[in-house]
Amino acid sequence: MDPFRGLFVKLDQNKDGLISLDELHEEMRKHGILSADGKVQNIINLYDKNKDGLLDYKEFLSYMMDREKKWKIYFNDLDKNKCGVIDQEDIICLFKELGVVISKPNAKKIIQMMDKDSSMTVDWGEFLHHIILNPVDNIGELVLSWKHNLVFDVGESRAMPIEFPEEASGFGAWRTFVLAAGLSDAVSRTVTAPIDRLKTQLQVSGSKTLSRGFQEMRAGGLRSMWQGNAVNVLKGTPQSTLQCLIYAQMKVYTQNRSQETLTVQQRFGLGCISGAVAHAVFYPLEVLKVRLNLQQAGTYQGVTACARSIYRQESLSSFYRGFKPSILCMIPYAGVECAVHQSIMSWARSNPAYNSDSKLFFFSFVAFASGQMSSYPLAVIRTQQQAQAYSSGSQSASGVYSGLIGIYERNGFRGFYNGMGASFVRAVPCALINYTLTTKFESVFSSMES
Missing domain, CATH: 1.50.40.10 (Mitochondrial carrier domain)
Known part of the structure; x- marks a missing residue:
């Protein structure tokens, strides 16, 4: 419970014992998550039991526990060889299942987004730290957030550069x-x-x-x-x-x-x-x-x-x-x-x-x-x-x-x-x-x- 308590204190910037929509959204932006407004509002709506537009620690903990339980299952699915960590080959395999061919350098970049100890693997603790404040609901949305946090290149004939979702083959x-x-x-x-x-x-x-x-x-x-x-x-x-x-x-x-x-x-x-x-x-x-x-x-x-x-x-x-x-x-x-x-x-x-x-x-x-x-x-x-x-x-x-x-x-x-x-x-x-x-x-x- 202590890690969640520490995270709650970090999010509660005005120290009033409550987390507002703005405080939660600001922290998510620091994690490189864009256009999360609607999802953040949905989190407040689902877990704000007294409907005051804020999350107290009990409500916040309920959200954290649900996230942890749900993404533990996804982590085990990503760990193809059941060694307790995710590596570059697991990322390449995941993208391949979704019909996308991803290069090894970009698979390495995704691992580096989550890897805290420079081991080039991601254990459950590192994965949870990466996912806990990301309002994605499934693996497909997680992959989408990875693609938008990498820099994918552009085509001219539109008025501005487009974000291209990496080398799709499927x-x-x-x-x-x-x-x-x-x-x-x-x-x-x-x-x-x-x-x-x-x-x-x-x-x-x-x-x-x-x-x-x-x-x-x-x-x-x-x-x-x-x-x-x-x-x-x-x-x-x-x-x-x-x-x-x-x-x-x-x-x-x-x-x-x-x-x-x-x-x-x-x-x-x-x-x-x-x-x-x-x-x-x-x-x-x-x-x-x-x-x-x-x-x-x-x-x-x-x-x-x-x-x-x-x-x-x-x-x-x-x-x-x-x-x-x-x-x-x-x-x-x-x-x-x-x-x-x-x-x-x-x-x-x-x-x-x-x-x-x-x-x-x-x-x-x-x-x-x-x-x-x-x-x-x-x-x-x-x-x-x-x-x-x-x-x-x-x-x-x-x-x-x-x-x-x-x-x-x-x-x-x-x-x-x-x-x-x-x-x-x-x-x-x-x-x-x-x-x-x-x-x-x-x-x-x-x-x-x-």
Whole structure:
């Protein structure tokens, strides 16, 4: 009982003999547990017998005893060879049962989260210390919390880096990831579609002000603000998934060969390759999105009509118009974002002072901004070339170099970053929606799988 009494005293920060929701939640954040608000409230609701919104020691002890009894059973299940401890092989076996291939360096990181005596094994006492204030209810949710406390790498085509749930090989694991990430991605793209369309107009026309851009969008009615959103969703989600798959397979291969975590240079290289390949596969849909964004209301009756018009009136090669600056844009963007994102997040998550939702979101935005700044002029060239043969007001940009010169002559240095403000404005709500919904959906689908 003494360890629980000591924990109770530690949690009772104002020394009133009671634990409040805020005190319990603050301690859980120190353990690296994010978005636990609903679960903490549920704990209070279940064990607060006198309904005063607080836990006294007797109520707290009841919660601790239930947790200990429940997780002792789970610990014995995790200990495959029944030696009384959990090691790296047990972690790898657990992930394999869930349809996920995890590299040995990441299995080692999970053990190190719990290992207090540097033995590279976890006994029952260490496991209980790790789990006792984690409000997860089952093994599936525990694995999910491990994945979110490790740093998993990113894909470009969303507005901000996504958290990828490690190298999934089983159908169940991939179904969980694709459903969670795909649904949240579709919602975030749809909500922010008007801002994305405005960004495209500014990239093509350059000299337009924000107000003029909104006026032109408003001329087509409310519905026109979502022109091109369907193809944007159709392109974005599978491209993100493909990029993550390529990156993950290369990552696990590299780590298993070196038996070490990736360096910044390796993350940059893998991000460049995975981003370039996925982008090349889905590039024709990017061209369709730009054409639909720039059309006058009613020009095209849907995605199929737009594709048919390009093929008949231009040529098949038009579906890859602007591909050269686009791929040159993608390579530094994906590489910089991967390298900066994982490096910053690894540092932040190892420091409890920076391990909060708001600060992690800020660090993700820094990574996104770094990728944008490094490649945005090429993105402007790409969009202008995609718009050629359609928008008479756009300037010709037959080559990357001539396109850069033309932008500078017309609009100066500022022209290289036309629409970037709208891109940053879109990124904030887009990332918040992605972060919130992906976590929620993944938790729901993982619980259903369990």
